[in-house]
Amino acid sequence: MASAVATDRRDLFDWSVAQFRVAAGQVDPDGFLPNELRRQKRALAYHNYSLPPLTMVAAFAKANGVDLREDHNGALRRLAERVMQGVENPEVFADKTGKGQSVGELKEHGKFTWLEPYCTLYRCSDETLKWKHSMQPLMNFRLGGDLTRLFDPQAAEKAKNG
Template sequence: MHRWAHPILVVFLLATGLFSGVGRTASACEVPAPVKTIDPPGFYDDASGYARAVQPMRGFIAKLNKSAENGDWSCAVDLLHGWASADALMGPISGYQGYYERSWAGTDFAMVILRMPSAVRTANADKFTVIDPWLQRIAIATRDANAINHLHNNLVYWAGLNLVAIGTVTNQPQLVDSGLIRAREGIHDIGPNGALAREVKRGNRALHYHTFALLPLVFTAELVQRRNIDLYRENDHAIARLANLVIEAVRNPASFAKITPIKQDLFPWTFQDELAWMEPYYARTRDPRFPALIAPRRPFNEWRLGGDVSAQWGAPLPSSN
């Protein structure tokens, strides 16, 4: 195990199936038993209980994302159809963490479909008559989740991406509009120095949550470009200010002291896969600062965004020769 591993990381790896090799070997496309309800304890409340509770859902997502990465679209459709037929994840939630998990899962499902060749969807139109309404139910549940809406922080921005992604793949403009409201809340909250006041309040995790908040804002901005909506321009190019703040911190973590004097504690994945926003952002801007940051980290693999983000969103980097 890497020398930086610690209990929370081990819990995370177990939860995502990385220790068990979920999705790593070629096999018949068996659909895992649907998880009817996702209702884990909070991530910070009970780490081991959280890992056990989310493992079946994360295992399914790992298999779905791996199928997409391998171009095994028949399997990807079967996986989605199997869980859609069972109305998976739509059972009652008694806590709060489940609302976040379901939102992230629905986002991932939609992002997988977004990278799916249109011919696959056409050939499986009958299965999508089951998949699409299920995704819409997930999106509506996310839209109406008070456990998310009252927070006005990064989780609202993630809910916005959920709504935009699902609204895009199911052609439901009203879901996209609901997602835009949430994304614009985040963009409006970005201050002149690029900081998000609510995330600064996270103390020693403030930098982590600035990075985590940037992910859904960038991907939402990318998805609505096809509707001729330029979120990058809004609030005087606010996303760029937040991106610059994070870029500076990646290059020099001490730079974040200008935002908060509290020493920052990052997860190992904060400056790895949660920098996946760099792929579409670099592809759009060709910012010369990015190649040196992207190259050693590729491929970016974010379970909430369809798996291998580099393969779907990345642009060629300049040759080092």
């Protein structure tokens, strides 16, 4: 999506939107991705891993006049809320998969860079914002580096001067 926007390629932009819609169509009514549930003890981690590209595509699309937030009955929001619930209580995923969840990698702040675009797409709760702010700056080289600077510049400036 970033390349499509940077090069002004509508064909690539449309392809990115179509790929988002394929992924969103896989989110079940409860916010789970059935293919990722098959990962058993890593299901929560893989659900979380799906969010950075999805939130970035949705953010780029919205900035360019295409609002994907309600696609497939709000699939992106359902998925993000399920992941946040799972981070707080991994038993949600353990109950669904029948396996305890491996959550070690979820202790890395960079695994939650998706919160920056997500909280610009949706109104995040005060609790979610507090969690996001506690991890800032949120950085991920795969998504272009410092997403806090891009999506939450006031927090980035505050951290720099704080």
